[in-house]
Amino acid sequence: MDYAVTAELEPPTGVVEFDPLQKEGIAAVLDRQLALVEGVSGPGDTEIDVLDYRITVHATGANVVLALEAPSLLAAEDAAASVLDELISESEALVGWSVAHSEVRITEDEFNERLAAADVDTDGELEAAVEEALEAGVEPTMDLEHWRAHLTGLAPQLRAFDLDVFGIAGEPAALAAGALIHAVRVVTDEVFYDELALAVNNASVADVEGLLVLEELPTCYDHRYDAFFARAFLLASAAVAVRFTEPGWTPPRSVAEAFALQLFINEARVLLEAAELMTWEDSEQVFAAFAGRAFADTEYEELYEVDLPLTDAEPERAERVAKVETDLHARGLAFDQWFTPRDGGPGVHPYLGII
Known part of the structure; x- marks a missing residue:
């Protein structure tokens, strides 16, 4: 099943607020690292695939949404936290950062409802449904x-x-x-x-x-x-x-x-x-x-x-x-x-x- 997990990343203690150029740099670092991630090991050596991601950097931290294919809601949340923890530990630019929380934004029932509403019967439609699920709750495009x-x-x-x-x-x-x-x-x-x-x-x-x-x-x-x-x-x-x-x-x-x-x-x-x-x-x-x-x-x-x-x-x-x-x-x-x-x-x- 596919899940959209949202996680909040916090900077080191003492950081008050990021200026616009710092926000751009943080977003670029996160994007560069996440683009290299394809999957992570889950419970019982199951393979959890990372399908897509979204990054939003704000004045006091960063919000990351990961689309994962996982056997359960808990496995998806654990996998997202694991991916982000490893990303932080391997990046010199993110020393002192931490994952504040990681939780599923789109539940299995909600995702199934979206699939049913879309009448998914092809890989292309499935991909579109995943994209729709990812966009749910994300700030709309500015008018x-x-x-x-x-x-x-x-x-x-x-x-x-x-x-x-x-x-x-x-x-x-x-x-x-x-x-x-x-x-x-x-x-x-x-x-x-x-x-x-x-x-x-x-x-x-x-x-x-x-x-x-x-x-x-x-x-x-x-x-x-x-x-x-x-x-x-x-x-x-x-x-x-x-x-x-x-x-x-x-x-x-x-x-x-x-x-x-x-x-x-x-x-x-x-x-x-x-x-x-x-x-x-x-x-x-x-x-x-x-x-x-x-x-x-x-x-x-x-x-x-x-x-x-x-x-x-x-x-x-x-x-x-x-x-x-x-x-x-x-x-x-x-x-x-x-x-x-x-x-x-x-x-x-x-x-x-x-x-």
């Missing part, structure tokens, strides 16, 4: 007014800029600012997803389909975007995100940081359109004004115009590839220069120094 309140509430975190940076005033400017802050979480999570997919497949973006964000980078270097690159890019994007919250703005210091900033902008525009708070055409003008102040330069965009893979090529293309690489290197845009500071300031994170 337009909730998104409006959510984004305007996030706007003050964009301390590096005055709202006039968007070329508009009032609530629309606040919505744009809040969308940028929200985009940080989305893009960060998506980089984690992509890194996991690349690591599991020991592949690059050129070899994997269905990635969430890294495939938005210039295709000429798709063969260079592997799991190691994804981890390095995450550090670069985190540096940009932190500077959003500082009192003064420091433009992207490297090519990688410039691309991270552009991805935040892209996601902010997608969100505003999806929430029906700003049309795509209107957001183009708004974020063009923002980009004019936020970027030190936009040379990095030229990489999107490179129309061939910059990799080992057939003899007839090798000369052209070499010429393009030489030109990019002269302008500081070659892949091996992406994480090198272009402003002559302090060095980079040691992890980025070996990319």
Whole structure:
């Protein structure tokens, strides 16, 4: 039988409240660990499968919902607690955390009722019923007014800029600012997803389909975007995100940081359109004004115009590839220069120094 178990995770004693960036980091760590879990041993050496999960990080902890296939309600609760206890013990980022409680949200009778109501007779319908059970009791998708309140509430975190940076005033400017802050979480999570997919497949973006964000980078270097690159890019994007919250703005210091900033902008525009708070055409003008102040330069965009893979090529293309690489290197845009500071300031994170 399938059960949805909800568990509350508590941080170490003394933690008062998480800020938005800490929430994003905690959610990313939990997601990364849970994505690797397929099952756990239950009573009598039975195998309990983990079907799906949901993560919600709030100001004082985290809520995790696990969909499990287990022989009984008690076994499901014990299995969920076991999975989360092991996850915490194996993660350095979660030292001091604990499982406060673990309980079934959807009972067997309720689940059977959902199955009967859905008239389940195929695997696809069963999966849909499990999904419906998981969603029961979960906070509903926010409507337009909730998104409006959510984004305007996030706007003050964009301390590096005055709202006039968007070329508009009032609530629309606040919505744009809040969308940028929200985009940080989305893009960060998506980089984690992509890194996991690349690591599991020991592949690059050129070899994997269905990635969430890294495939938005210039295709000429798709063969260079592997799991190691994804981890390095995450550090670069985190540096940009932190500077959003500082009192003064420091433009992207490297090519990688410039691309991270552009991805935040892209996601902010997608969100505003999806929430029906700003049309795509209107957001183009708004974020063009923002980009004019936020970027030190936009040379990095030229990489999107490179129309061939910059990799080992057939003899007839090798000369052209070499010429393009030489030109990019002269302008500081070659892949091996992406994480090198272009402003002559302090060095980079040691992890980025070996990319």
